[in-house]
Every structure is written in C-alpha cells, then in structure tokens.
Amino acid sequence: MTDTRYDLVIAGAGLVGAALALQLAPVFAQRGLRLALVEAGSEPARFQGQSFDPRVVALTPGSRALLERLGLWRRIEAERVCAYREMHVWDGEASGRITFNADELGCEQLGHIVENSLLVRHLRQSLSYQTSVDWFQPAAVTGLEMREETDDGEVRVELDSGAVLTTALLVAADGAHSRVREFAGFDVREWAYEQKAIVTTVRTERAHGYCARQRFMQTGPLAFLPLHCQQPEPLSGSIQGWDSHYCSIVWSADSALADELMALDEDAFCQRLGREFEYALGEVTGTDQRHAIPLYQRHARDYTRPGVALVGDAAHSIHPLAGQGVNLGLKDTMALAEEVQRAMQRGLPLSDPSLLRRYQRQRMGDNLGMMALMEGFKRLFGSRTPPLIWARSAGLRRVDSLPLLKNTLARKAMGV
Numbered sequence: 001m002t003d004t005r006y007d008l009v010i011a012g013a014g015l016v017g018a019a020l021a022l023q024l025a026p027v028f029a030q031r032g033l034r035l036a037l038v039e040a041g042s043e044p045a046r047f048q049g050q051s052f053d054p055r056v057v058a059l060t061p062g063s064r065a066l067l068e069r070l071g072l073w074r075r076i077e078a079e080r081v082c083a084y085r086e087m088h089v090w091d092g093e094a095s096g097r098i099t100f101n102a103d104e105l106g107c108e109q110l111g112h113i114v115e116n117s118l119l120v121r122h123l124r125q126s127l128s129y130q131t132s133v134d135w136f137q138p139a140a141v142t143g144l145e146m147r148e149e150t151d152d153g154e155v156r157v158e159l160d161s162g163a164v165l166t167t168a169l170l171v172a173a174d175g176a177h178s179r180v181r182e183f184a185g186f187d188v189r190e191w192a193y194e195q196k197a198i199v200t201t202v203r204t205e206r207a208h209g210y211c212a213r214q215r216f217m218q219t220g221p222l223a224f225l226p227l228h229c230q231q232p233e234p235l236s237g238s239i240q241g242w243d244s245h246y247c248s249i250v251w252s253a254d255s256a257l258a259d260e261l262m263a264l265d266e267d268a269f270c271q272r273l274g275r276e277f278e279y280a281l282g283e284v285t286g287t288d289q290r291h292a293i294p295l296y297q298r299h300a301r302d303y304t305r306p307g308v309a310l311v312g313d314a315a316h317s318i319h320p321l322a323g324q325g326v327n328l329g330l331k332d333t334m335a336l337a338e339e340v341q342r343a344m345q346r347g348l349p350l351s352d353p354s355l356l357r358r359y360q361r362q363r364m365g366d367n368l369g370m371m372a373l374m375e376g377f378k379r380l381f382g383s384r385t386p387p388l389i390w391a392r393s394a395g396l397r398r399v400d401s402l403p404l405l406k407n408t409l410a411r412k413a414m415g416v
C-alpha cells in the first residue's frame with residue numbers, strides 16, 4: 001500500500017473537477033505544491049462527423065470566458081461548438097411566448113451548445129501537461145478518514161487500488177451521486193421530480209437557424225438545442241458548408257410518459273416528437289439512440305466540512321430546464337480557486353476554516369436562488385389550474401414586451 005501526501009486532492013475529473021484543477025495547476029507549480037486528481041471513469045468517447053454526444057451543455061458567456069482564460073476556448077471552438085443567437089420559449093398549453101435575441105442584447109451570441117465529452121477531453125488534455133498534477137485513473141475513492149479522526153489533522157483518502165492519499169483539502173467533484181459527500185457525512189436535501197429526461201440527437205426537416213427552442217408542457221419541458229457539423233461534401237468548389245439540421249433534444253417528461261416514449265420505435269418517436277414540438281422545425285426526420293435520465297433536485301445543507309469541500313453536482317443538482325448545472329458548477333470552481341489562492345497569498349494552510357467558510361458564503365446563495373427559480377418554473381408550467389395557466393401566459397407576454405426586464409433576466413441567465 002502506498003501513502004502519498006498532496007496539498008490538494010480532487011475526486012472526479014468531470015467538467016467541474018477538471019476545470020478546478022486547471023485553474024489551480026499553474027499556481028501550484030509556481031509554489032512547488034502538488035495536486036492529485038482521482039477519476040473513476042475512462043476517457044470519454046470521441047464523436048465526429050454526423051455523430052454527436054447525446055449529452056450536451058448550453059454554456060453561458062460567463063463559462064466561455066473561463067475557458068478562454070484557461071486557454072482552451074479556441075481549440076474547443078475549432079473542433080465543434082454551436083453558437084446560438086436566439087432563444088424562443090413558449091407555453092404549450094396557452095399563447096404565452098418570449099424570445100431573446102443577441103442583437104437586442106448587444107452581444108454576438110446568447111451562448112454555445114457544446115458536447116460534454118469534447119469539453120472533458122480538452123480539459124483533461126491540458127491537464128496532462130501540468131507538472132503539478134498527478135493523475136489517478138481509473139481509480140475511485142472508496143473511503144475517507146476525516147481530519148478529526150487522523151493523528152496529523154490531514155484528510156486520508158482511500159482508493160480502490162489500495163493507495164491512500166493524505167491531504168490538507170479534499171474537493172468532491174464526483175457528481176450527483178457523490179461517494180465523497182456520503183463518506184464525509186454531508187447532509188443532503190433531495191427529492192425526485194418523478195420525471196426523466198430523454199436525451200438524443202435528432203435531424204429536422206427545417207434548419208434550426210441557430211436558435212435554442214423550448215416548449216413548456218404540463219408533463220415537462222421539451223428543448224431543441226442547435227448543433228451543427230460540416231457538410232460531408234463541399235457545397236461549391238472548395239467551400240465547406242455547415243449542416244444545421246441537427247439538434248440535441250432534452251425532453252423532460254413525467255416518468256410514465258418517458259417510459260412510453262422510450263418504448264416507441266424510431267418512426268413513431270419522430271412523429272410524436274415533431275407533433276409535441278408543434279412542428280417548429282417541421283418534421284423530425286431521424287433520431288439517434290435515446291437515453292433516459294431520472295431527474296432529482298439535490299442540495300447539500302453545507303458545502304464544506306473540516307478539510308472537505310463540495311463543488312458542482314456533488315453540491316447541487318437541478319432540473320435541466322434552464323441548462324444551468326455546469327454553469328453553476330464552474331462558478332463554484334472559480335470561487336474556490338480564488339479562495340485557495342487568497343489563502344496562499346496570506347500564508348494560510350489550505351485546511352484553514354476561513355477558506356472554506358468564505359467559499360460556502362460566496363456560492364450557496366447563488367445556487368439556492370437558481371434552484372428556487374427552476375422549481376418555481378417547473379411548478380408553474382406543470383399546473384393544470386386555468387387561472388394560473390392564464391396568468392403565466394400573460395406574464396410571459398408581458399415580460400416579452402418589456403425590453404429592460406427581459407434584458408436583465410437574460411443577462412442573469414447568461415452569467416454576465
């Protein structure tokens with residue numbers, strides 16, 4: 001059994017854990033500190049041509065700015081991202097509708113749809129050049145000894161390989177079902193939405209026009225997020241065109257309905273999908289393999305315990321209806337990285353309680369606010385009460401007609 005000491009250990013190198021590691025790695029290298037990344041999974045699959053990762057995220061300009069600072073955005077953009085300039089959201093049960101437009105907001109785009117696997121691959125590739133980072137992969141955290149249980153006041157992290165890492169600070173970035181959160185004894189508030197999100201890639205009759213669309217129904221929201229890929233054949237001469245008939249869909253539906261939709265054959269699913277989406281992009285002409293993900297709302301009552309911090313989905317998971325999960329997680333990493341650097345500048349150990357207190361104070365309010373908003377939306381659009389349906393539709397139309405309020409809402413959602 002090996003016993004190795006690190007200044008900081010991150011459990012989970014998904015989007016959030018890898019982004020945190022990349023923010024800290026150069027500072028650790030300058031100071032001769034060491035960081036360990038423990039990742040249970042293998043390398044993400046590579047999707048190219050007309051094949052897309054079924055899991056995508058809508059990155060806000062705030063998240064893109066972080067990836068720019070980390071020197072990654074150009075490479076990610078050069079490989080494949082889809083910028084969207086418009087967003088249409090409408091009430092499927094009434095006439096309410098709201099539209100957002102980049103020109104109206106004075107920005108180039110509202111956000112970017114990016115495949116999860118592509119982001120993770122670029123983050124991990126950049127990390128592999130960082131001299132301050134040691135990788136443990138595939139390796140899962142299988143046990144912990146908290147600071148109060150050890151003689152030296154360090155956290156002891158046990159891996160399935162038998163290795164034991166000791167550290168001043170352990171960061172749990174191991175996702176919604178975080179084992180680290182469980183081992184460290186964090187208290188979690190959790191409830192099932194009784195909904196599943198069906199995710200897949202579809203091809204539509206009409207081009208998406210670089211617009212993200214979402215229709216709210218009583219059984220849950222249905223989103224079509226624009227994707228594009230290069231045309232297999234050059235259009236004329238050597239000009240390579242973009243094919244913009246692909247969308248990633250997230251169809252959140254009550255569990256019984258989701259099971260019914262998953263059981264349909266491809267033709268029947270495409271027909272149903274086109275109809276439920278009010279043929280906003282014409283017929284759905286093809287679909288990739290479907291995946292159904294059960295949806296939960298989870299929130300840890302605290303984000304920190306002595307020597308341990310939670311970030312990303314390990315701290316909070318929310319309904320995907322506004323595509324905010326990763327964006328909130330990346331904001332967690334920025335706050336924690338800033339606190340770690342602040343502690344270093346002040347000569348404090350990374351186990352200092354003030355570092356963790358300040359991190360929690362910065363992030364909990366923002367995360368809870370977004371979760372409450374998502375919960376409100378979900379309940380409002382899930383309602384079958386006629387006066388409420390009328391009120392929400394009137395509300396949407398009213399907000400749509402008030403540019404100042406609409407812009408404020410859009411800027412909040414965009415993280416700018």
Ligand SMILES: Cc1cc2nc3c(=O)[nH]c(=O)nc-3n(C[C@H](O)[C@H](O)[C@H](O)COP(=O)(O)OP(=O)(O)OC[C@H]3O[C@@H](n4cnc5c(N)ncnc54)[C@H](O)[C@@H]3O)c2cc1C
Pocket residue numbers: 011012013014015016017038039040041056057058059139140141142173174175176178179180197199250293311312313314320322323324325326327328329
């Ligand atoms: C249907 C759907 C659509 C979504 N759409 C959006 C969107 O448009 N925009 C957005 O911002 N968010 C979206 N989200 C949310 C987003 O996917 C999550 O917030 C995000 O993936 C969380 O990242 P994470 O790194 O915290 O966790 P994860 O991505 O779950 O990564 C956790 C990592 O930890 C590793 N791990 C797990 N256990 C261990 C262990 N014991 N030891 C070591 N490693 C371990 C895993 O292998 C994994 O690599 C969506 C979610 C769903 C379900």
